[in-house]
Amino acid sequence: MNISNYLSANRSKLFKTFLCYVSFLCFGACYTLLGSSLFDLQIRMSVLFTQATRLVPSRSFGILIGSIVSGFIGIFLESEMVLFITNMMAGVMTGAAPLFKQYNVVNACLFLSGIAQGILEIYSNTFVLSIWNEKSTNYVQVLHGTFGLGSLLAPLMVKSFLLPQVADSTNTTESADTNNTTDSGNKTFVAYTPEDVKVQYPFLFFGLIMILTSCGFLYSYFKSGSIRKSKVTEISDDHPRWKKLLVIMIGAFICHASFAVNAMTGSLAPAFVVKSDLKMTKKDGANLVSTYWTVFTSYRLIFIIATNYIEKIFIIIFNCLLTLTGAVLMFLYAAHSQTFAWISFIMLAIGFSPTFAASLGFIQEYICITQNYASFIFLIGAIGDTAHPWIITGFMDKTPELFATYVSSLAAVQATIVLLLPFVCAKLFKAKTKETLNRTSSLRISQR
Known part of the structure; x- marks a missing residue:
């Protein structure tokens, strides 16, 4: 056509x-x-x-x-x-x-x-x-x-x-x-009205x-x-319920951490670079967030093309290692060096871009993600959107450097779990299921 x-x-x-x-x-x-x-x-x-x-x-x-x-x-x-x-x-x-x-x-x-x-x-x-x-x-x-x-x-x-x-x-x-x-x-006095x-x-x-x-x-x-x-046709499988719930919990935490890091970067990174020892301008903060989302969005296209030539597991390992490296650099230097702040945020953007979607793909290779399972995963992800920005705002005024520590720690944990997920699935389920999975259940297979 x-x-x-x-x-x-x-x-x-x-x-x-x-x-x-x-x-x-x-x-x-x-x-x-x-x-x-x-x-x-x-x-x-x-x-x-x-x-x-x-x-x-x-x-x-x-x-x-x-x-x-x-x-x-x-x-x-x-x-x-x-x-x-x-x-x-x-x-x-x-x-x-x-x-x-x-x-x-x-x-x-x-x-x-x-x-x-x-x-x-x-x-x-x-x-x-x-x-x-x-x-x-x-x-x-x-x-x-x-x-x-x-x-x-x-x-x-x-x-x-x-x-x-x-x-x-x-x-x-x-x-x-x-x-x-x-x-x-x-009273609060400002230079501007x-x-x-x-x-x-x-x-x-x-x-x-x-x-x-x-x-x-x-x-x-x-x-x-x-x-x-x-109408959604639910497909049943014969895996023990506790194994499926365990893997769904792992997927939910990956969703939670991914959404949390993205929310904190989008909402609080500009305040961090201004309030911390970096002393960057407000416009620099806006540019930093724009760069993060530019890389985050653009890399998705590179990932899709790369999967046609390279095994997905190897690309995910690369992304997780990149995330871990960026997390270490952010933890050690991002609060004091503008150069390392830019590098670490860009590395996290590349590392985070495909990992949540790929994690859902790994889970779907072994079990059917039903509508109820999908709802649970994204509800836990929404809690990450809410809880972590609320926690970190309490420190932004007096100790803004804790933002870098908090974000890098959460990113490192997320990357570690994403790395372990394929091996956990293989250990729990032994062999992949060959059934056609219910695609309607996974509404957000592409990560935000």
Whole structure:
């Protein structure tokens, strides 16, 4: 089938898939949008940096709640209507958040936006899968590629709106380093006023895109009706239940650690490079995050091509060793050397890019990942999105170097477990199952 015939035959499907891609691009953008603009949002709200960092886990906690709610909302609404509501809600809350100056209002907006995005994340996957059925693998891969694209575009856009930094003239603990804030008693004095802040414009931009996307889903819903959910045929196997649960737990922790490192890098890496001894600028922090997501996204294409010529296990071993090397460099030097900070983050981006998806592939070679198993894996992953950024924000103001220690330690543990997973599976199950596995169960075979 040539391109014109393909477009003509799949016009409706491609339109709906495109809407999901745009939604996921904005979802990825929101991951790094907040972290890259955190210092200017602090000025906008006239609060201490410690309080401003609490916006990060608040949004992550909203995503966790949204992930849980997504399991029930489908009982009442069709997928297109759910995507209409969540895109509209996420767009309005994301665009409105930086327009306010009161911390509690901004926090509430980002929390509600997180809930909508948690639901949107699950339904974008399931909707693309239901549209293309057995042909959905490549479309789902592209879907997660758009997440990485949004994650790298947002910092590039934000840095054009960041306020210039004023050199810090004191070395006392009461000065707020490079964010131009000085704490005296219960008051916060800043070199800029809240009216000087301009980072609300990127928030409005991505919020508007999500609102327009929601209108597309609404049009599609009334135009053609929602695609019915395809029936899932569960495939049973004769492996002992405890063995399957053990491997699923391992996969869940890999998901947990992978999502946690990505969330902390996207949300808190800019604050780390500014607040630590690196003394980098806010724009450098935005560039660092953009570079991380550029490498993370681009390497996926290299990995897919390489698997046609090299055994996947050897590529994964290479990636894990690269992650371990990057983790060591980050642990030892990233908090004090700008060069090693860049090198370690890039090495982690390459190492992390394919490992979670490959781990699911290894598990699927031995057992069937049912819908329940998949839900458990990604719920544990969502907890990683939430818990670890919340933990590390408590240290970012006074001891930001702990960020490098925390991230590198988690990355090293993840890489070690990914290395061990194929051998654990081979030991537990002895021989690979030859059955056709239920592809519907693994909705996010491509890692974010």
